[in-house]
Amino acid sequence: MNLLRAVASRFWKYRLLAALFLLALLFEVAYGIAAPYSLSFLVDKAFTPKNAEMFLLILGLLLAGGLLSVLANVLGDYALGKLAGKSVRDLRTELFAHVQKQSLPFFQSYKIGDLITRFSSDMSSIDGVIRVTSPYFLREALSVMMGLSMLLLLEWKLTLAVMAGSIFMIAGPRFMQNKAESANIAHKEAQANFSNTVDELIKGHKAIKSLNLRERILLQGRKRIQELFHTGFRLHMTNSLMERIPMTGLLVLNGTMIGFGGYLIFQDQMSIGEFIAFLTLFMSVGQSGANLTYLLPALIESDISFKRISEILEEKPTISDTENAKELAAPISRIAFNDVTFGYTGQKNQLSSIHLEIRNGSYTAFVGTSGSGKSTALQLLARFYDPQQGSITFDRLDLREMTETSLRKYAALVTQETFLFNTTIRDNLAPDPAAAISDEEMIEAAKQAQIHDTITSWPDGYDTVIHHEGGTLSGGERQRLSLARALLQKPQLLLLDEITAALDPATEAEINALLLRLRGNQTLVSVTHRLDSVQHADCIHVFHNGAVAESGTHQELLLLGGLYKRLWDKQHGLHLSPDGSSASVDAARLAELGFFAGMELELLEDIARSFTTETFNEGEVVVREGQQGDKFYLIVRGKFDVVKDADGERITLATLLDGDHFGEIALLRNIPRTATVMAAAPSVLLSIKREAFASLISSQPQIRTMLEQSLEQRT
Numbered sequence: 001m002n003l004l005r006a007v008a009s010r011f012w013k014y015r016l017l018a019a020l021f022l023l024a025l026l027f028e029v030a031y032g033i034a035a036p037y038s039l040s041f042l043v044d045k046a047f048t049p050k051n052a053e054m055f056l057l058i059l060g061l062l063l064a065g066g067l068l069s070v071l072a073n074v075l076g077d078y079a080l081g082k083l084a085g086k087s088v089r090d091l092r093t094e095l096f097a098h099v100q101k102q103s104l105p106f107f108q109s110y111k112i113g114d115l116i117t118r119f120s121s122d123m124s125s126i127d128g129v130i131r132v133t134s135p136y137f138l139r140e141a142l143s144v145m146m147g148l149s150m151l152l153l154l155e156w157k158l159t160l161a162v163m164a165g166s167i168f169m170i171a172g173p174r175f176m177q178n179k180a181e182s183a184n185i186a187h188k189e190a191q192a193n194f195s196n197t198v199d200e201l202i203k204g205h206k207a208i209k210s211l212n213l214r215e216r217i218l219l220q221g222r223k224r225i226q227e228l229f230h231t232g233f234r235l236h237m238t239n240s241l242m243e244r245i246p247m248t249g250l251l252v253l254n255g256t257m258i259g260f261g262g263y264l265i266f267q268d269q270m271s272i273g274e275f276i277a278f279l280t281l282f283m284s285v286g287q288s289g290a291n292l293t294y295l296l297p298a299l300i301e302s303d304i305s306f307k308r309i310s311e312i313l314e315e316k317p318t319i320s321d322t323e324n325a326k327e328l329a330a331p332i333s334r335i336a337f338n339d340v341t342f343g344y345t346g347q348k349n350q351l352s353s354i355h356l357e358i359r360n361g362s363y364t365a366f367v368g369t370s371g372s373g374k375s376t377a378l379q380l381l382a383r384f385y386d387p388q389q390g391s392i393t394f395d396r397l398d399l400r401e402m403t404e405t406s407l408r409k410y411a412a413l414v415t416q417e418t419f420l421f422n423t424t425i426r427d428n429l430a431p432d433p434a435a436a437i438s439d440e441e442m443i444e445a446a447k448q449a450q451i452h453d454t455i456t457s458w459p460d461g462y463d464t465v466i467h468h469e470g471g472t473l474s475g476g477e478r479q480r481l482s483l484a485r486a487l488l489q490k491p492q493l494l495l496l497d498e499i500t501a502a503l504d505p506a507t508e509a510e511i512n513a514l515l516l517r518l519r520g521n522q523t524l525v526s527v528t529h530r531l532d533s534v535q536h537a538d539c540i541h542v543f544h545n546g547a548v549a550e551s552g553t554h555q556e557l558l559l560l561g562g563l564y565k566r567l568w569d570k571q572h573g574l575h576l577s578p579d580g581s582s583a584s585v586d587a588a589r590l591a592e593l594g595f596f597a598g599m600e601l602e603l604l605e606d607i608a609r610s611f612t613t614e615t616f617n618e619g620e621v622v623v624r625e626g627q628q629g630d631k632f633y634l635i636v637r638g639k640f641d642v643v644k645d646a647d648g649e650r651i652t653l654a655t656l657l658d659g660d661h662f663g664e665i666a667l668l669r670n671i672p673r674t675a676t677v678m679a680a681a682p683s684v685l686l687s688i689k690r691e692a693f694a695s696l697i698s699s700q701p702q703i704r705t706m707l708e709q710s711l712e713q714r715t
C-alpha cells in the first residue's frame, strides 16, 4: 500500500523517535503475549498442584511486567505524538508550498472545491492514519505475528489447523479490497462534485439569480446529493461486508480449535493449562486479526486520500526557473516579442507569429476586438505561460532564462480580477513587511490610484478590515486598491489589463493622466478596449484574431484608415457624464448605423434625444432569451456577453463592447429575444423604446418600410 510505504519513509526522517516508539510497542506486544501464556504455568504449576510460592512468583512477574508495560506505553505515546505530528506537519507544508509553486494552468485545471477537499478531508484522513490507524495496525500486526509464533510453540498441530482456517479470514477482505477502493473513489468524487456545486452556489449567487437559474442549480444540487447518498451507501455496504467476512471466519476457527484441542487433551497430548493458555492467546490473536480487518477500510480510504495528495505533489509547475536562470537586472532598453505563437490548448493558437517591440519608459497599448489575444499577450509578458514558438526577450535575455523572483520584482501585473486579502487596507497595500513601506509612500500611491479619499472616508481609514476578499467593496474600489498595491511595489514594468473597466469616466480620466505621468520612469503596457484612453500612448498595437494587425501612434493609425480607425469611429459620437450617470448619442453617430442610414438629420436628432441612460453591474441581465423585446440598445461603455442556454450549459455567443448595439429588431416588432445579454463589467447603455421610436417616425411611413427592408436583409 502506497500509504504505508509513504508513512514509513516519513517516519525514517525521525528515526530516533521511530526507534523509541517501536521499542515501546515491542515491549507492549510482548507483554500482551506473555500474559496469556503465563496462564499455562498458573494452571499447571500453581493452581493444580496448589503451589503458593509458584503462584506468588508468577503473580509478581505479571504485575511487574504490567507496570513496565504501562511505562513503555507512555513513552511510546510521547514518541508517536511527536513523530506523527512532525510527519503531518511536513506533509501539510509540502502540499501548501507545492500548490503555491504551481503555474496558471494548474489552477485552471483543478476546481477550487476539489483542491480544498484535498487540503481538508484528505489531509485529515491521512492525519488520522499517521496518528492512529498505522500505529494501531502495526501493533495488531505484531501481536498476530508474535502470538502465532507463541501458539506454534505451545501446540503446532492445533496452530496449523487454525491457521488453515485463517486463510478465509485473510482472503475475504482481499477479495473485497478492489470493490472497496472503487466505492471509496466514487464517494470522494461525489464529495468533491458536491463541494464544487456549493462553491458555484455561493460564488455565483448573483449570476444564478439574474439568469434565473435557481431551478437548474437546485436540480443539480439534488443530483449531487443523491450521488452522495448512492456512493455513501455503496461504501457503507462494501465496508460492512469487509468486516463481516472475517467475523464469520473467526466463528469457524473457534469451532475447529475447541474440537481439535479437546481431542488433544483426551489423547494426553496437551495439558489443561496449555489449552487454557492456547485458547486465551488465540482469542487475543484472533481479536488482533479481526482488528486488522477493521482497520483496513480506514487504511484504504486514507490510501485514496494519499493518492489524491500525491497527485498534486507530482504536478510539475509548467513555469519554473531553469538550472542556469539569470537575474533580470534593470535597466532594460527593449522588450520584444519575436515571432511568438501560443495556444492555451494544443488545438488552437490564440496568438500567431507576434512580432512587437516595447521601448523602455514607453507607454504601449494593446487594443483590438474582443477575444483577439490582447490579454493573452500580456500574460505571456508576465510569464504566466510560455510561448510554444518564438521568444520574448528583455534586451538579449529570454524570459524563460531569467529567475521568476527577479521578473516579479521587475514587473507587476494588475488585472480586472482583483483579489484582496481578508485583512486591513494597510496590510493589503503592503503585504510584505520586509518591504518596509512608510505611511507617506502608502498614502502617495493611494492618492495616485484615486483611492486615498475613499479610504480616509471610512471610520478606520487605512486600518479598515476587508471582508469576503473585498466582495463588500465596489469593483472600482477594488480595482484602485490593486493599482495602488502594484504602484507600491515600484515595478519597472507595469502591466495593466483593462484596469479602468469598472471606473466612472472622471476617475478613469485621472488614472489615464497618472499613466501619462508614470511613463518615462516606468514602462507601461496597457490592455484596453477603450480607445479614448490610449490616444497619447507612444505605440498602439491593434490585435485581431491572434495577430497584430496594425501598430503605430493614434494619429498614424487614424491616417491608416484600417481596423483601428473603424474601432475609433464606432466608439465615437457617444458621450458619458464624468460621474457615469448620464449618456447621450450624436445624431451623426446614429446615421452610421446601417438601418438608420438615409434618415434626415433632424429626425435622427429627435431619435437621439429619446434615448435614456441605463446602468448595469457585472452579472446583471439586460435582455433575457425568450422574453418579448421592446427596446433597442447602444453600448456607451462596458462589456456584455451574449449567452444562450443549451442542455444546461451556458454558451457565450459573442462579447459586445463600447459602440456596439443590439436588439434593433425590437424597434419594429414584438418578438422574443433570441439570446440573453448580460453585463460582464459595470456598464452604461442607451436605450430607446419601440413606442417612442414609432411615434417619432409615424409621420414618415416610408422610414418604417426602409427600416423593415434594412433589418430584413440583416436577418
Ligand SMILES: Nc1ncnc2c1ncn2[C@@H]1O[C@H](COP(=O)(O)OP(=O)(O)OP(=O)(O)O)[C@@H](O)[C@H]1O
Pocket: 108, 344, 345, 350, 368, 369, 370, 371, 372, 373, 374, 375, 376, 377, 527, 529, 543, 655
Ligand atoms: N485559460 C484559457 N484557456 C483557453 N482559452 C482561453 C483562456 N483564456 C483566454 N482564452 C481564449 O483565448 C482567446 C483570446 O483571449 P484574450 O483574453 O487574450 O482576448 P482579449 O483580446 O484580451 O479579449 P477581451 O477584450 O474580451 O478580454 C479567446 O478566444 C479566449 O476565449
